[in-house]
Amino acid sequence: DAMVIQNPRYQVTQFGKPVTLSCSQTLNHNVMYWYQQKSSQAPKLLFHYYDKDFNNEADTPDNFQSRRPNTSFCFLDIRSPGLGDAAMYLCATSGGQGGLWETQYFGPGTRLLVL
Amino acid sequence: AQSVTQLGSHVSVSEGALVLLRCNYSSSVPPYLFWYVQYPNQGLQLLLKYTTGATLVKGINGFEAEFKKSETSFHLTKPSAHMSDAAEYFCAVTRTLTGANNLFFGTGTRLTVIP
Numbered sequence: 001d002a003m004v005i006q007n008p009r010y011q012v013t014q015f016g017k018p019v020t021l022s023c024s025q026t027l028n029h030n031v032m033y034w035y036q037q038k039s040s041q042a043p044k045l046l047f048h049y050y051d052k053d054f055n056n057e058a059d060t061p062d063n064f065q066s067r068r069p070n071t072s073f074c075f076l077d078i079r080s081p082g083l084g085d086a087a088m089y090l091c092a093t094s095g096g097q098g099g100l101w102e103t104q105y106f107g108p109g110t111r112l113l114v115l
Numbered sequence: 116a117q118s119v120t121q122l123g124s125h126v127s128v129s130e131g132a133l134v135l136l137r138c139n140y141s142s143s144v145p146p147y148l149f150w151y152v153q154y155p156n157q158g159l160q161l162l163l164k165y166t167t168g169a170t171l172v173k174g175i176n177g178f179e180a181e182f183k184k185s186e187t188s189f190h191l192t193k194p195s196a197h198m199s200d201a202a203e204y205f206c207a208v209t210r211t212l213t214g215a216n217n218l219f220f221g222t223g224t225r226l227t228v229i230p
Contacts, residue, residue, distance in 0.1 A: 004158065040124070042205065042220035043159070057217075090158060094216065101147050101166040101209075102216055106158035 003027070004107035006091050012113045013081050021076040021110045023091030030096025032074040033104065034066060037088040049074060050096055078112075086114045117142045117208040119189075121221035129229045134178075134193040136224045138206030141187065146208050148189045149218065150180055153203040162204075165189060176200070201228045 004025045013019040023032065031050050035043040047056045049068045063085070065077045078085055088111050092104040122137040140146050147166050151159040163174025170182040176199075180191045189206060203225050207218040 006158075009156075040222070042222045043218075044220075045217050048217075092159075099216070101164065103149075103161050103164065104159075104216075104218060106151075106160070108156065108158045 004091055004093055004105050006089075006107035006110050008110060009108060010111050010113070012115060013078075014115050015082065016080045019078050019081055019112065021078075021089050021091075021112070023074045023076070023107055024072050025091075025093045025105075025107075026072070027093055027095075027105060028071060029093035029105070030071075031094045032068060033092040033094070034064075034074070034076050035090040035092065037090055037109070039087075043090055046076070081112070081114045083114050086112055088112075117144075117146065117219050119148075119206045119208050119219060119221040121204075121206050121224050123224055124222065125225050125227065127227040127229060128196045130198055131195050134191070134196045134200065134226065136191040136204050136206075136226065138180075138189045138191065138221060139187050140189060140206075140208050142208055147216075148180075148182065149207040149209065150174065150178070150189075150191050151205045151207060151220075153205065153223075155202070159205065162191070196226075196228045198228050198230065201226055 033048040034046045037043040046060045067075045088109045090109045091107040094102045094104045118141045120139045149164045150162040153159045163172045165182045173179045203223045206221040209216045
């Protein structure tokens with residue numbers, strides 16, 4: 001089945017130690033998104049890629065970066081994780097036809113714990 | 116600016132009872148509205164969406180929602196709750212991005228189904 005895969009499902013890192021979360025998709029979608037979801041809060045968009053074009057949300061901290069080496073893979077890099085970065089990170093994709101009605105397909109998420 | 120408000124962070128219903136999850140939206144333009152469901156330790160899955168046309172939208176698993184412009188509401192209903200409906204439900208409105216769309220999520224409603 002076509003899907004969005006996130007690895008690892010759980011990640012523990014130390015304060016200030018760089019960490020990378022990965023996302024892959026078999027849907028061949030143009031757009032890939034990264035959302036941050038803190039406990040009992042709504043998911044919040046960090047950034048997205050439309051093909052190779054990177055688009056950062058204005059309030060996304062500089063500590064968060066992303067890479068998309070090809071259509072299938074996208075990475076979220078946290079350069080110096082702080083305690084406040086502990087959250088669920090959700091990857092999503094959409095076809096990218098530009099419609100507001102497009103469905104986004106989500107992966108299962110990676111739960112990040114910062115010690 | 117677009118936003119959604121979900122009334123009630125927790126809703127409990129008995130198995131077989133009506134499920135009603137409330138969502139009100141704010142949008143300066145005609146909205147595109149979504150309901151997503153998140154089961155424990157899983158990603159978000161689209162239940163249904165409203166774009167244009169018929170205001171009563173039917174989704175998966177017996178859920179439906181009605182778009183009411185006069186009330187700025189998009190409440191989610193299901194006539195008879197099943198144990199498997201226990202999950203977190205998110206209402207979302209979208210805004211356009213370059214070639215993509217951004218989902219603005221509500222804070223979610225956790226549905227508990229009592230046997």
